[in-house]
Amino acid sequence: MHFSPHAPVADNQFIKSKPAMLNQFYGSTDVFPYWVADMDFSIAKPISDELQRLVSRGVYSYEFIEKAVFEAISNWHLRRHQITLSPEHFVQVPGVLSGIALLLRQLTDKGDAVMIQSPAYHQFSGLITKAQRTLIKNDLQLIQGEYQLDLKGMEQQIIDNQVKAMIFCNPHNPTGRVWTRAELADVVAIAQRHNVLIISDEIHADIIYQGNVFTSLTQFESDNIITLLGSPAKTFGMHSISHGYIYINNPDLHGKIKQHISDLYLDHANALSSYATVAAYQHGDAWLDDMMAYLQGTLDWINDFIKQHIPRLRMYQPQGTYQVWFDFSGLELSEDQLTQQIFKQAKMGLTPGAWFGEQSGQFMRMNIATKRENIMGSFELLKQALTKGAANGAIQNHACQQADIASASSSDLAADASFGKSNNSCC
Ligand SMILES: Cc1ncc(COP(=O)(O)O)c(C=O)c1O
Structure with missing residues (x-):
């Protein structure tokens, strides 16, 4: 067992x-x-074994194993979701929320409109208002007992409010919807038409019930920037001992964000978290x-x-x-x-x-x-x-x-x- x-x-x-x-x-x-x-x-035992191994060393010299972390995450995505991710496109952040907070501050300006799909994980609105951006809520629709994206409302609100960015949650907290490839394609098309940045929070990506397929926004070709945010926190119960990662296809944007996070010295992850992350993604299946x-x-x-x-x-x-x-x-x-x-x-x-x-x-x-x-x-x-x-x-x-x-x-x-x-x- x-x-x-x-x-x-x-x-x-x-x-x-x-x-x-x-x-x-x-x-x-x-x-x-x-x-x-x-x-x-x-x-999982491989994670606790790894943490015990590190603690028993008794020495905590500077040690950053970013490359091994990104490789482990890439291999995991290939095994679990049949998604090919290139380790060079990752950036490490302290957590998913701090990652979103950083991205909002770097890629939008004060007063800019940022959209969420409501009901939404409540920290999203705080992230937007604390960054002094304008919160725009696009309500999900209940159609035949299922939550659906209001795509028309999304596009209209983007136009009316000159929305600059969207925090998009997939799978969706709190409704548990896993957005389909077709739904995501529509969102990407709308974002592209109006030059909206999508910040895709995919922290729940591994908790998918039978009969549903997770599709990551990294799988869509778009210069219009799609950013994946994840962490092993939800998947492996590593809530207080994990960090987060961002994935960016666009090389210019990747360079810009990596530099910003490095300038703030936020890319030096705790070694215990890093090794635990590698153990989780290598041996947690x-x-x-x-x-x-x-x-x-x-x-x-x-x-x-x-x-x-x-x-x-x-x-x-x-x-x-x-x-x-x-x-x-x-x-x-x-x-x-x-x-x-x-x-x-x-x-x-x-x-x-x-x-x-x-x-x-x-x-x-x-x-x-x-x-x-x-x-x-x-x-x-x-x-x-x-x-x-x-x-x-x-x-x-x-x-x-x-x-x-x-x-x-x-x-x-x-x-x-x-x-x-x-x-x-x-x-
Ligand atoms: C959608 C979503 N994003 C982010 C978080 C928190 O992530 P972190 O602890 O890495 O900041 C949660 C926690 O419940 C969540 O549900």
């Missing part, structure tokens, strides 16, 4: 378990943390395959449970990522009732949809990268909470719900704002 869902430690220094944060977001420390997008699983099978089993279990016990809860089947996006609106509860039942009674620390820009207040994201028994216990509690709530006459008339929603949405925004201030790039 390469992969074990049983993690040896739970530590309340982990962001997701910090009592102060749980109190802030859930009003209690008695919740199971499904909100941060990291995993509870022990990392079997562990990842096992983990994906485990996650698929968990998804299947949730699907069955919901169908049987909470049929009005809508789950968007993720094509990729270990985030699951839920719509609770079918339960016809006010936001207050919903948070009471989910956070307080079922003790599920889900991420409120408002963090991702979802306005309805009825959406929540759940990280399923934990032991399945935790999830089973939580859903059982949720079922009981909803049954009890219904028996207590929790379902109110529509007018009353609307009033609740209006008053609750301001507190969501407050939580969102305070989260933004804490600057954690974790979830």
Whole structure:
């Protein structure tokens, strides 16, 4: 067995378990943390063996192994995604978010419009506004129960707002969509027509469920710059011990960005992270395959449970990522009732949809990268909470719900704002 869902430690220094944060977001420390997008699983043995080897050396001389890192990443992409990447086109960055922050500052100007597809990983809006760029949201469309890109809206907004760049997330956090080659081709064509830079965040690229194929934006011919950002963090649970990388096809742009990052001395990655990255990409296949099978089993279990016990809860089947996006609106509860039942009674620390820009207040994201028994216990509690709530006459008339929603949405925004201030790039 390469992969074990049983993690040896739970530590309340982990962001997701910090009592102060749980109190802030859930009003209690008695919740199971499904909100941060990291995993509870022990990392693959080849990675921990490599870290132990480095620690046991006891000497930490200057050591940069960039070339070996880029070769390992290239080989991984060829093996896992049939993508040929040239090691010379990479640039190393401290992390994916810091990479995007750098690119925005280097390649756009203050005041420039930068687009995201909403709902979107909440740190994207912070990255844009903190760089004093103008945030433009293009909402995804729900068509026949599936999230789709609004390509018409995208092009119109690009024209209307003179958009200069787009942060594009593939696979998409929080909806779990894996964009198809055809969808990506449309995005690239629009970007080319209007000279828009695409910054493609592909950090979730390896978490793809059966029946779906990941396509990287590096695979499109375009002078109009396509940049890949990735890291082994999500794939191998190396959240606090990894760095990120950028891939740029265009040689001029590659040179410019490499120089900028080097001028800031940000390309000197920690050797422990670098060796761990190489070990992960060289020897992590079997562990990842096992983990994906485990996650698929968990998804299947949730699907069955919901169908049987909470049929009005809508789950968007993720094509990729270990985030699951839920719509609770079918339960016809006010936001207050919903948070009471989910956070307080079922003790599920889900991420409120408002963090991702979802306005309805009825959406929540759940990280399923934990032991399945935790999830089973939580859903059982949720079922009981909803049954009890219904028996207590929790379902109110529509007018009353609307009033609740209006008053609750301001507190969501407050939580969102305070989260933004804490600057954690974790979830
Ligand atoms: C889409 C996306 N990009 C970036 C990150 C964070 O990446 P890093 O920790 O390398 O900055 C996350 C973390 O959840 C994410 O979901």
